[in-house]
Amino acid sequence: MNKDLNNEKELLGYIRSGDSDSFKLLYKKMFPVVLNYIKQNGGSEEQARDIFQDAMVVFYRKLQDDTFELTCKIQTFLYSVSRNLWLNELKSRIVIAPQEEIKDSSEEDIEVEDNDVRGRVAILNASLQNLGEPCATILKYYYVENLSMQEISKRMSYTNAENAKNQKYKCLVRLKKLFFKNASDLISLEN
């Protein structure tokens, strides 16, 4: 199996198909630039890694959309997304504002819509925590770990998959309420 991951077009295909090696390569080749940027703007290495992984998810999911067309280099795209995500992060945490003006070495700037994905993930995690058990676990098993209802009912000792499914539905409705309440609370705080 000969993979030419240096070829941008081929690499793109591998990323699209979820190939592990291609993700490792992306990380190896493109993370240092992002790390540098985030460190310069008041972030830690750990934060940079987290941001970069989010950017990879955004990229991967964009590639699943057939109408999406990459108009720049992969590197540029990932850098732009990471940068946007980090700027959002800084905006939302007024306390930890960068000491200096934001340094920006990028020449190209790509508009990437990420729908404040980090904000949503944070709210979702907080909502799951508020939700308590067994809801948090059942929802995580199903939506994050992708376990089947059968498997979940076994692990959480429900009598059958149908019961687990009903429970999951009730939890989902509660989560939805909390999620959107928390989200609107946050927005009103910002104002």
Added chain:
Amino acid sequence: MNEKRFSELAEKYFDGSLSQNERELFDLIVSSNDEYRALFAQYQELFDTFTHIRIKNSIGNVLNETNSQRKSIESKPRSNQFLLIYRQISQYSAAAVIALLVVVGTLYITGYFSIKKEQVSSYTQLKNNLIDISKLQTSIINSFNNGTRKIENYASGTCFPVSTNGYFVTSLHLVRNFENAYVSSAKDTTRFSARIILKDSLHDIAIIKVVDTLFQSFKSVPFIIKHADINIGEYVFTLGYSKNDVVFNDGTVSSSTGYMDDSTAYQLSIPANPGNSGGPILNNKGEVVGILLAKNLNSDNATYALKSNYIYDLVQNLTSDTLEAPVVVKKQQVRSSDKVQMIKQIQPFIFKLEVY
């Protein structure tokens, strides 16, 4: 629709496991009502956020692997971790998933006349007319809505009676875009005109009634519609018009869910060809346990059939909805333990359906 059902559908919509019919219907429902629209947007946002977390976890795992297993990477075959999470990625990715992993085709013949005219080998022609889901889902919907209508003026499949007085069940995708439907059997060249009585777009089935005065009611119909699920591993067979004569095929129930975990369908290891659409799936007692929907073009032995419960329900609706009550089959007539005998009794009740 209650919210539970709505949330289930929204979830399936999001992960791409709705059939094109269901998808269409759900689009309609959502766009018809502001409350539904808002609710749908909320579920989308939730599922989307969960999806982000899930993919991020997978990527995280892959990257951690880099540190601990750097040495073994070269020798190891490519580990396609992400293929595992394809199941529920998003509505966009769903189309890509389909293109990547699986192609499903509906099973009805089209363009019969044009073949005859041009004297082309019908074999390739039939193949060409299988609808290919590897194209974007939107294009499928279009091909069902507009495309088919423009291009095709003929299609054929299979249907079977649910009553003694002329009510038949078949696939909705077979009849929906055509104005005239004719029912005929292999034994008899007479074709009886029929019209659509009831549609179930969600499950892709329709009930048609033969309105032809020449049609005489059956004395009895040999099979009932079973109102219970069957188990995986059970023997099943089908009879259908993949050519002008009835063709028998058999196999087993391979999975109690259909294409992309659709719980309304079975996956069967029955060979099926264009023309089998709308054909009954029968068990070893000769009871109808399902109706053929589609086959997986990328997998040799995966055919999908709607569970008979949904046919049963539709027939129940029929009895309360129509003026002229159908005489629904209530008693299983076939009892022969000999397979060949049983098929002999059932075969005259499997009909060809042609639409224009």
